[in-house]
Amino acid sequence: MEATESTWSEERVEKLRQLWGQGMSASEIAELLGNVTRNAVIGKAHRLGLSGRPSPIKKKPTKGATILSLTERMCKWPVGDPKSPDFHFCGKPSLNGLPYCAEHAAIAYQPARKREDDRKLGVA
DNA sequence: CCCTGATTCGC
């Protein structure tokens, strides 16, 4: 019975709160709800006093800059040596679905290339 | 290159 509701009814807000609280991303909630964009969801969430959910970013001064905040689409690539105390992860932007960023994804997802035929050493 | 949420501006 729902016609095109463009306003935030109690049901919409409740669903928003639940989905958001469950850890659903704004874009997911937006699409699940229907005629709303992720901006609308975020905007309403912010206005409601929410927005304190697992946000990968931090609108705060970069003090410690602890890049080891592996959350969502962060490139989880072991840099350096796992035995070194300086062992860290890439932390760079990962692509859609891939646990690694574009650069490391290319390494991790190396296509079935023929390297044996590459022994010709064509330096030129 | 993608996606994330936060913030800001305009309606």
Added chain:
DNA sequence: GCGAATCAGG
């Protein structure tokens, strides 16, 4: 108050 645009970060 709502939504989109913009910003900042990973």
